Amino acid sequence: MxxxxxxxxxxxxxxxxxxxxxxxxxxxxxxxxxxxxxxxxxxxxxxxxxxxxxxxxxxxxxxxxxxxxxxxxxxxxxxxxxxxxxxxxxxxxxxxxxxxxxxxxxxxxxxxxxxxxxxxxxxxxxLPRLPKTAGAAPSVAGLAAALGLEPADIGFDGHPASRYEAGNPFCLAPIKTLEALGRAKIDSSLWPAAFGGDIGCFLYTRETGDPSVAFRARMLEPGIGEDPATGSAAAAFAGAVMAFERPEDGDHVLRIAQGVEMGRPSVIELGLTVAGGALVSATIGGxxxxxxxxxxxxx
Incomplete structure (x- = not known):
């Protein structure tokens, strides 16, 4: 048939x-x-x-x-x-x-x-589920080594590494510069020790090269390689945005560019509705x- x-x-x-x-x-x-x-x-x-x-x-x-x-x-x-x-x-x-x-x-x-x-x-x-924490984040040293980066490349503006999930768990890795984001690569031998398994890592930076885009991102995972656009990771990323950006009450839309480094440019629209300092609803669009x-x- x-x-x-x-x-x-x-x-x-x-x-x-x-x-x-x-x-x-x-x-x-x-x-x-x-x-x-x-x-x-x-x-x-x-x-x-x-x-x-x-x-x-x-x-x-x-x-x-x-x-x-x-x-x-x-x-x-x-x-x-x-x-x-x-x-x-x-x-x-x-x-x-x-x-x-x-x-x-x-x-x-x-x-x-x-x-x-x-x-x-x-x-x-x-989102059918709002993001929540998904365990302890890897150490800066372990994270940097598994991504082929230096510890100084990790973190910016009060964003530490974190783990969130909104259906699927991800490690969220803040990368200081766009140049460092481009250098990141998977070291499969160090990944399980750093992340506790083959969990995907969503790397993001505020440096975008495009004023219409709030963040540039990549998603890396052994066995998969790189993903050009990961909506479930953007959903988990809403947890980090709430924790470290602390957006004001109201409606917000953040445009996230992903897949640029692999020649598959993508734009994910992350919508947030905040009331009383808490996330009450979130959307993914594109x-x-x-x-x-x-x-x-x-x-």
């Missing part, structure tokens, strides 16, 4: 940039092993499998697989799939702007989408573009 799929580039408004995503449109009848095999075949950072929602009032249920494991939640699959669902609604004559809920293992996620072209759009979703369509032929 055949199953249709779509490839999108996510957190970008042009093809061949951002973070690529595969979405299998009708995944009914596939078990976890079959989904995992298809994700290995695509060999992208994530593949989404669309299923009917458990609740008829919701748009769809998503299962998200990396080539080697299933994830309960991920940002670029959520944004990309939401854009695709919005495009499908527009083709069906239901309008260019949509608001709906989708189901992921982490929980129910509210999305808003707006179609911008025949194959492009923008989506924003509300654009996505359909770059390919096809069919899987499965025996």
């Amino acid at each position: 055949s199953r249709l799929y779509v490839i999108l580039d996510v957190f970008t408004d042009r093809s061949l940039a951002g973070n690529p995503l595969a979405v299998v449109l009708d995944s009914s009848g596939l078990d976890a092993a079959g989904m995992q095999a298809i994700a290995r075949q695509f060999n992208l950072s994530e593949t989404v499998f669309l299923l009917p929602a458990d609740d008829d009032g919701r748009k769809a249920r998503l299962r998200i697989f990396m080539p080697h494991k299933e994830l309960p939640f991920a940002g670029h699959p959520t944004v990309g799939t939401a854009v695709l669902l919005g495009l499908m609604e527009a083709v069906a004559g239901k309008g260019r702007e949509q608001a709906f809920e989708i189901e992921e293992t982490v929980g129910v996620i509210a999305c808003e989408t707006k179609v911008s072209g025949k194959r492009s759009g923008h989506a924003r979703f509300t 654009s996505a573009v359909v770059t390919a369509e096809g069919a899987l032929f499965l025996n």
